[in-house]
Amino acid sequence: MPIHKKFPDDIKEVDVIVAGGGTAGCIVASRLSDADPNLSILVIEGGQNNHNLPEIVNPLLYLSNIAPTSKNALFWKARKSNYLADREVIVPTGGVLGGGSSINFMMYTRAQRSDFDSWKTKGWSADELLPFMKKLETYHGRGQKEVHGYNGPIHVSSSTYRGSVAEDEIVKAASELGWPEIHDLQDLDSNNGTQRWLRYVSPDGKRQDVAHRYLHPRLLDGKHPNLHVVCESQVARVLFDDNKKAVGVEYRANPAFQLPIGGVVDPVRTVKARKMVIVSCGACGTPGVLERSGVGNPEILNAAKVPVVADVPGVGNDYQDHHLIFYPYKVGLATDETLDGIITSRMDAVKLVQDKHRLAGWNGIDFSSKIRPNDEGEIDALGPEFRAAWDKDFKNEPNRPLMLLGMVNAFLGEGAPEAQYVSMAPYTAYPYSRGSIHITGPSLDDPYDFDAGYFSDPHSIDIKKQLWAYKKQRQMIRRTAMFRGELAAGHPRFPAGSKAACIEDHQGGPLLDDIPYSAEDDEAIVQWCREGINTTWHSLGTCKMAPREDKGVVDANLNVYGTTGLKLADLSIPPENVGANTNNTALVIGEKAADIFIRELGLAAA
Ligand SMILES: Cc1cc2nc3c(=O)[nH]c(=O)nc-3n(C[C@H](O)[C@H](O)[C@H](O)COP(=O)(O)OP(=O)(O)OC[C@H]3O[C@@H](n4cnc5c(N)ncnc54)[C@H](O)[C@@H]3O)c2cc1C
Numbered sequence: 001m002p003i004h005k006k007f008p009d010d011i012k013e014v015d016v017i018v019a020g021g022g023t024a025g026c027i028v029a030s031r032l033s034d035a036d037p038n039l040s041i042l043v044i045e046g047g048q049n050n051h052n053l054p055e056i057v058n059p060l061l062y063l064s065n066i067a068p069t070s071k072n073a074l075f076w077k078a079r080k081s082n083y084l085a086d087r088e089v090i091v092p093t094g095g096v097l098g099g100g101s102s103i104n105f106m107m108y109t110r111a112q113r114s115d116f117d118s119w120k121t122k123g124w125s126a127d128e129l130l131p132f133m134k135k136l137e138t139y140h141g142r143g144q145k146e147v148h149g150y151n152g153p154i155h156v157s158s159s160t161y162r163g164s165v166a167e168d169e170i171v172k173a174a175s176e177l178g179w180p181e182i183h184d185l186q187d188l189d190s191n192n193g194t195q196r197w198l199r200y201v202s203p204d205g206k207r208q209d210v211a212h213r214y215l216h217p218r219l220l221d222g223k224h225p226n227l228h229v230v231c232e233s234q235v236a237r238v239l240f241d242d243n244k245k246a247v248g249v250e251y252r253a254n255p256a257f258q259l260p261i262g263g264v265v266d267p268v269r270t271v272k273a274r275k276m277v278i279v280s281c282g283a284c285g286t287p288g289v290l291e292r293s294g295v296g297n298p299e300i301l302n303a304a305k306v307p308v309v310a311d312v313p314g315v316g317n318d319y320q321d322h323h324l325i326f327y328p329y330k331v332g333l334a335t336d337e338t339l340d341g342i343i344t345s346r347m348d349a350v351k352l353v354q355d356k357h358r359l360a361g362w363n364g365i366d367f368s369s370k371i372r373p374n375d376e377g378e379i380d381a382l383g384p385e386f387r388a389a390w391d392k393d394f395k396n397e398p399n400r401p402l403m404l405l406g407m408v409n410a411f412l413g414e415g416a417p418e419a420q421y422v423s424m425a426p427y428t429a430y431p432y433s434r435g436s437i438h439i440t441g442p443s444l445d446d447p448y449d450f451d452a453g454y455f456s457d458p459h460s461i462d463i464k465k466q467l468w469a470y471k472k473q474r475q476m477i478r479r480t481a482m483f484r485g486e487l488a489a490g491h492p493r494f495p496a497g498s499k500a501a502c503i504e505d506h507q508g509g510p511l512l513d514d515i516p517y518s519a520e521d522d523e524a525i526v527q528w529c530r531e532g533i534n535t536t537w538h539s540l541g542t543c544k545m546a547p548r549e550d551k552g553v554v555d556a557n558l559n560v561y562g563t564t565g566l567k568l569a570d571l572s573i574p575p576e577n578v579g580a581n582t583n584n585t586a587l588v589i590g591e592k593a594a595d596i597f598i599r600e601l602g603l604a605a606a
Pocket residue numbers: 019020021022023024025044045046047066092093094095096097098099100101103104105106107108109233234235236280281282283285286289536537538539569570571572580581582583584586
C-alpha cells in the first residue's frame with residue numbers, strides 16, 4: 001500500500017489503530033500485519049514519510065536531523081529550572097516515520113540484565129525478553145553467540161569505517177585506569193569496561209531504522225494489503241464508548257507540514273478501530289494523547305478542561321532522561337578521522353555520500369563504556385549521601401554502571417579554532433531526578449507543561465555522579481598519545497591559579513599524573529554541569545508499567561488502567577531506567593508488545 005499524506009477518505013474503520021509510527025509503533029504494526037494479512041491496521045504518524053530521505057538513510061548526515069530547523073524531530077521545551085542555572089532545556093525526539101530510530105545517533109547499546117529484572121513484571125524479565133532481543137537483530141559483532149540474533153531485520157555492525165587510531169588509544173587509556181576492553185559489553189551481564197561501539201548501521205553503511213527495516217518492505221511487497229500508513233497527521237485523542245472501550249481516534253493534518261488551503265483549516269477527522277487502539281507516541285507524546293482523551297490525573301484534566309474518562313494519576317509522571325554533557329579536546333588526528341571538517345563545512349558531506357566514500361557510513365562514535373568507581377575512596381569523597389545511595393543501589397549490584405561514557409570524534413559546536421577534536425560524553429545511567437509532562441488544555445495546539453527534572457534529586461546525587469565522571473574522562477583522554485590540549489571554552493571555569501586549569505596546547509605525549517582538584521574546583525565543575533547539562537535524547541517512564549496504586553498506567557499486558565481496548569507500546573512504559581542508550585529497549589518493547597497483541601487477538605500460530 002502507498003503511504004498516504006492526506007487523510008484517505010476511504011479509511012473510516014480498521015481493526016487496529018497504531019497512533020505514532022515511531023520505533024516501537026512500526027514494529028507493532030509490521031508484526032501484526034505478518035500475523036494476519038487480513039487484519040486491517042492504520043498507522044497514524046505525525047511526521048513525514050522517511051522513505052529514502054538522504055539525511056536518514058546515510059549515517060554521515062545524521063546531525064542535520066537535530067538542527068533547530070529540522071522537520072524530522074520534535075523539540076520539547078522544558079520549564080526554566082534553577083537546578084540548571086535558570087535554563088529551559090530542549091529535548092528533541094523523533095518526529096518522522098520511524099521515530100527516534102530514524103534520527104538517533106545509531107549507537108547499539110543494550111540494557112543490563114538487572115534493568116529488565118528491576119521492572120518486576122511477569123513476562124518482562126531479561127530471560128523472558130532475550131528471545132525478542134535476538135529476533136530483532138542480525139549481529140555482526142564479537143561476543144557469545146547465544147545472546148545475539150542472526151536473522152533479524154536490524155543489522156548491527158561496525159559499518160563502513162572506524163576511526164581506529166582514536167579508538168585504540170582511548171580503549172588503552174581506559175584499560176590503564178581500570179576499565180578493560182570487553183568484546184561484548186551488550187551481552188546483558190558485562191559491565192565496568194569499554195567496547196569498540198557497534199552501530200545500527202548495515203555493513204554497507206545504511207541506517208537501520210524501523211521504517212526501512214520493518215514497515216517499508218511490507219508496504220512494497222504486495223503481501224500486506226491491509227497495512228495502511230498516514231503520515232503528517234497528528235492524533236489528538238482516543239475515543240471511547242460508554243463502557244470506556246477505546247473505539248477510535250480523532251486526528252488532523254499536521255500544520256507543520258500541510259498548510260490549510262485558502263485559510264480553511266482541515267477538519268479534525270475520526271477513524272474507528274474495531275479491535276484495538278495502540279498509542280505509541282513516545283515518552284513525551286503518549287501522556288498528552290492519553291490526557292487529551294480524559295485518561296490521567298483528574299486535577300490535571302480538570303485544569304485542562306478535559307472530561308475525566310479514567311482516573312489514572314500516573315500519566316505524565318516520573319519523566320526520566322540520561323543527563324549528558326560534552327567535553328572537547330584537541331587531538332592529533334588526521335582530517336578524515338574526525339567529523340570536524342564536515343561540521344564546519346570544510347568537507348562536503350553530501351558529496352562524500354554521493355561518492356559512496358567510506359566515511360558515509362560513519363557517525364564518528366567508536367568508543368563506549370559502562371563504568372563504576374573502582375576505588376571506594378572515590379565514593380566517600382562524594383559525601384555521606386552519595387555513599388548511602390551507592391550502598392543502597394550499586395554496591396551489591398555489580399551489573400549496574402554508575403555512568404555511561406562515549407567519545408565523539410568532533411567538536412559539536414561553533415567557533416572553535418580550526419583543528420581536530422574529540423569530545424568525551426559522560427551520561428548518567430540511573431538518574432534519581434524525576435520530571436513530568438502534562439497538557440494544559442484540550443487541543444493539540446495548547447502548550448504542554450514539561451519539567452525535565454534534571455538535577456532535582458534531593459541530595460544532588462546526579463550532579464555528584466557528573467563531578468566524578470568529569471575527572472575520570474579528563475584523566476582518560478590526557479593519557480592518550482593523541483591528546484593536544486583542552487578546549488577551555490568547553491570546560492569548567494576553574495579559579496585563577498587552580499592546578500586543575502585547562503592546558504590549551506600540549507605536545508609532550510601522554511599526561512599520566514592525576515590532577516589535584518580543590519573544593520573550589522569541584523564547585524566550578526558543579527556549576528558548569530548546571531549550566532551545560534543536556535538531554536541524552538533518552539526520554540522514558542512517563543506512563544509506567546506498574547500497579548495502579550504505585551502510579552502505574554499500564555499492566556503487564558500493556559492495558560491502560562480504567563479502560564479496555566487501549567494499549568501503550570513505547571518508552572513511556574519502563575517503570576525503571578536502563579543502563580544503556582534506549583533505542584534497543586524501544587525495539588524490544590515493540591517486539592514484546594506485538595507478541596502480546598498477536599496472542600490477545602488470537603492470531604498466534606498454533
Ligand atoms: C537525537 C537522538 C539521538 C539518539 N541516539 C541514540 C543512540 O545512538 N542509540 C540509542 O540506543 N538510542 C538513541 N536515541 C534514543 C532512541 O532513539 C529512542 O529512545 C527511541 O527511538 C524511542 O522510541 P519510542 O518508540 O519510545 O518513541 P519514538 O521513536 O520517538 O516514536 C514516537 C513517534 O510518535 C510520533 N508522534 C508523537 N506524537 C504524535 C501524535 N500526537 N500523533 C501522531 N504521531 C505522533 C512521533 O513523530 C514519533 O514518530 C536517540 C534519540 C534521539 C532523538
